[in-house]
Ligand SMILES: Nc1ncnc2c1ncn2[C@@H]1O[C@H](COP(=O)(O)OP(=O)(O)O)[C@@H](O)[C@H]1O
């Protein structure tokens with residue numbers, strides 16, 4: 001099992017724009033990737049709007065956001081494939097520009113849309129790319145096995161499904177055994193079996209020491225793999241933290257909803273004083289109590305004791321998915 005590493009978290013709430021910084025940095029090493037105040041406009045479209053984020057050595061960083069949030073644009077500026085409108089990006093502490101070719105040589109990059117020569121087989125494709133990257137093509141067969149394409153190594157890529165092309169894209173990113181991977185939606189368009197191959201590969205590469213950034217619009221993919229997550233919406237970072245800390249900050253508190261005859265919008269006396277209750281609200285005949293799961297029974301008993309007639313009750317356990325949807329719906333994604 002991997003250990004959680006990060007302890008110097010920055011939390012940015014989209015609602016209050018507050019910034020909470022946890023105790024001083026324990027991780028003195030410079031981040032592998034630093035994005036500072038990045039803006040990228042395409043004419044009037046603000047694809048990236050004052051984005052600041054950082055990726056630490058050895059972590060799996062999930063770059064999460066709905067379609068159109070600005071993930072690919074950010075990644076392309078990190079890869080120096082497009083110029084920022086303003087802002088600074090550093091990779092391995094070196095400012096990125098189109099001239100910093102050496103930095104990018106050590107990055108395994110999967111672009112958002114990848115295509116290959118249709119008339120080459122995957123073996124020929126990867127052999128050609130090894131030559132371009134100055135890597136030994138002896139690894140080609142193994143790379144294809146690694147991504148589950150061993151059986152189709154002699155077929156022309158032009159006959160491949162979208163998912164198979166994507167897997168070949170993951171294989172080409174691994175050429176040269178890079179120490180840093182930047183994968184733009186590596187699991188996009190893959191069926192469950194192939195998602196698993198890619199997920200296991202990402203874990204394995206990370207366990208062997210690689211730093212990995214991957215983008216996704218699917219929370220569960222990120223949740224399963226990542227040490228830390230940056231959530232982006234409309235070009236801006238709305239949160240950057242560990243999944244655990246995100247859950248805490250988002251106050252994913254269980255709720256109890258009780259329908260009470262004749263409640264008339266008033267919270268019964270003493271309910272919010274019960275241990276484990278954070279908050280109680282009443283609207284019409286509905287009482288909503290945010291409380292520990294273990295305090296639910298006490299709340300119900302207390303209501304009974306007050307002679308109130310409980311018509312119905314239900315429990316609600318919000319998930320990180322709910323919170324993610326709420327975070328991005330505040331700004332409205334381009335789904
Ligand atoms: N080359 C481009 N020209 C104009 N607009 C673009 C271009 N690339 C991206 N955009 C716009 O920038 C925004 C961010 O896109 P993108 O970075 O691709 O988001 P994501 O990868 O999160 O889906 C979107 O509104 C998209 O339509």
Ligand SMILES: [Mg+2]
Nearest residue numbers: 071072073112
């Ligand atoms: Mg994208």
